[in-house]
Amino acid sequence: MLTIHGDRISGNCLKVKWIADHLGLAYRWVDVDVVKGEAKAPAYLADFPMGQVPAVVLTDGRRLAQSNAILLHLAEGSALVPADAFARAEMFQWLFWEQYTHEPAIAVRRFQRHYLGKPDSEIDPALMVKGRAALTLMARHLATRDWFAGGAVSCADVALVAYTRVAHEGGFDLAEWPAVAAWVTRVEAVLGIG
């Protein structure tokens, strides 16, 4: 059986849970407390040297890390990975953008504000600027399209919704970006969450 090592406060981990639930995959969930540093503990690093969550042990015992790589692997052959080559490339584009640009602003600001309890005055102001720019770029894309890649929901939407739907915990008000808020509701409906 698939084993998912994760922390339920982490959108990156929830992505993997939602995909597994959506695809009807049986799995065992092992809690890893990120705030307590459990992803940097020697026993965890021995199995997952990247020292991050989520990470999975596949049914054949092989291990894999990086949330979006896990999504792509679990969803392969499903409708969440477009068959069309260009739609698949668009999905990859948004998956990399999510990890490089969106997550380091929106998820990091949420973590500092909501989980570490930092007041706004002690949070790097660049995180708000970058997070707002990311949400504005998403809204621009969603002005003409319902989903991020191709014409249907894909792994890109699952990845992007993870921290977007809790952006308010980072101090971002999605009411400013109604196209993004409407898309969050669509993705939540597909995944049966929210």
Add this chain to the structure above:
Amino acid sequence: MLTIHGDRISGNCLKVKWIADHLGLAYRWVDVDVVKGEAKAPAYLADFPMGQVPAVVLTDGRRLAQSNAILLHLAEGSALVPADAFARAEMFQWLFWEQYTHEPAIAVRRFQRHYLGKPDSEIDPALMVKGRAALTLMARHLATRDWFAGGAVSCADVALVAYTRVAHEGGFDLAEWPAVAAWVTRVEAVLGIG
């Protein structure tokens, strides 16, 4: 014909050039000067709203951004994308790790030191710590394997080599990680660079 918009000081852009050269794809190269802010100019943003290089216009006129997404799209069907599902998942894992962990430390330190001319004392010390940890993780992987994913060179090696081969410009001495230095030479030989 494929058009690549890029800056030759950017490893992310060179990845795309190397893949196109390796695959024998005809392309036109359009210089975008990142230091001068040309990737944030209105005309560029109109075509590529993510405001980053590299970005490409495919032969059918469709546009794509994000270096590793472009690699995957151009290399699809070639030996640089493993046919085996798990090897492909490993490739994805390293591609996401490269953008989330490796590039933001090693490429950013190189840019500040080599292109902006900052003295070491003015560079965030965390970049050296994180960059060294990234190189150490790579060396650990390469202690038992010649390539990052599956048993052959893949897009993961091309992506990872881009900033690793110029890590010295960021103040990292690859002599400390001989397995990494040897792997750089192997990848350079495959790509016909270096």
